[in-house]
Amino acid sequence: MPPKQRSKADISKKQKMVEDKTFGLKNKHKSKNVQKYVQTLQQSVQPKPDPSKLASKKKKEEDKAREKELNDLFKVAVSQPKVPVGVDPKSILCEFYKVGQCAKGFKCKFSHDLNVQRKGEKIDIYSDQRDEGKDTMEDWDQETLEKVVESKGKEYNQNKPTDIVCKHFLEAVEKKQYGWFWVCPNGGKNCHYRHALPPGYILKSQMKALLEEEAEKISVEEEIENQRAKVSTSTPMTPELFMQWKRKKIEARDAGLAAEMAERAKNDRMSGRELFLSNSSLFVDDAEAYDRYQREDESSATEEKFIVILRLVELAMYQVSTLENLLVLLSI
Structure with a gap:
């Protein structure tokens, strides 16, 4: 049975008695015998610690030291991600907290919320989330491919895929209830219909806003007249x-x-x-350049005249032959 604990009043009373007995002692801080006497009196007043509590405290300290040693060994493999410029570190999950090694607590600049990644990322309503986890045939071998073809051939006729959008999905999007934790009432992930909006689809709420905006618009002619009416002074335009x-x-x-x-x-x-x-005047040629160009011009003019004369001779010969043929025909 553990010893009975003393009350605070008894402890303070004993402490006062020690102070009274040691009051006025000479060489209290110099003599070793006096210091030993004072220490004996103080130990008689202080309660003796519980051995079971001391053993429990020692065991906790040993466990804590062992855990710290293990964490120091595995800490090398964990590294915090780099924070991009302009991004709040609280929107990034702490890598040490993920493996249970972060000792900073609330002082850590990174987030300790495991759902922070899902909270920061907006869900895409134009893609079906069930398509992301589907296995693809990139890593299949021939045997796996044959098994899949055989099994899918039977399932295809029973449950043909459809492009029809699920009405529950549309209703949830219209009411702004669709999110990461939304579950389709028509079988959840096994719903036969699509949980994604087709490209270019406009919601009813968006359509209403577009119609209201279109109704408020005015024509180009009215806009021109309104701008002209805002002009206070104007001068009539004349040709002059x-x-x-x-x-x-x-x-x-x-x-x-x-x-x-x-x-x-x-x-x-x-x-x-x-x-x-x-x-x-900066571009006038010298005399030799002029003579050279002049000779070239004269030679080219002579060649042109010669060509013209040849053509005239050919034309005259053609006319003579034509005249001779005509005379022959007349003589016949």
């Missing part, structure tokens, strides 16, 4: 005003081109065409 406006525009354009040309000439960035238009 139009020509005056056009003349100003042309002058402004020419002035801008001249300024740009001057800037380009100043910075030596003009092209050959721009240099010729600005100062054609």
Whole structure:
């Protein structure tokens, strides 16, 4: 039977007695005999610890040290993910917490909620979630393929696939009840109908908003008239005003081109065409180049004249032969 625990009043009373007995002792902090006497008095006042509690506490400390050693061994294989720029770390699950090794608790910058990934990701209503877990034939061998073909051939006639959208799915989407934890009343995952909206499908709630928006729109003609009505002062357009406006525009354009040309000439960035238009005297050839071109022009002109003469001769010979043939016919 464990010893009876002392009350706090008894302990404080004994402590006061120790203080009274040690009050006024000389060399209390220097003499070893006096310090030993004071220590003996204090031990007589303090309650003796329970051996069973000490053993239990020691065992807990040993277990904690052993667990810490194991965690230190396996900690090398676990690493926290890199947080992208602009992403809240609380939206990412802590990798150490996932394996039960995170010792930071609420001070950890990552989330300790196992459902945080599912909460952050929005469900896609245009794809059937049951299609994601289906096995594909990429890793099948020939034997597996034959078994699947044989089994599917029997099931196909009994339960043909359909593209009809499940009415319960549509109702849940319209009422905004569809989510990760939604279960189809028509058999759950074994529902025969599709749990995905076809491409381009518009919900009734969206259709209502679109119709209201379309009804509020005004025609282009009305918009033009409204904008014209907002103009407070206006000047009637006449041919004289139009020509005056056009003349100003042309002058402004020419002035801008001249300024740009001057800037380009100043910075030596003009092209050959721009240099010729600005100062054609820079492109005059020397005398020898002129004579050479002149001789080439004369030779080409002589060749053209010779060709013309040949064609005239051929035409004359053709006419003579034609005339001779005509005379022969007349003589007959």
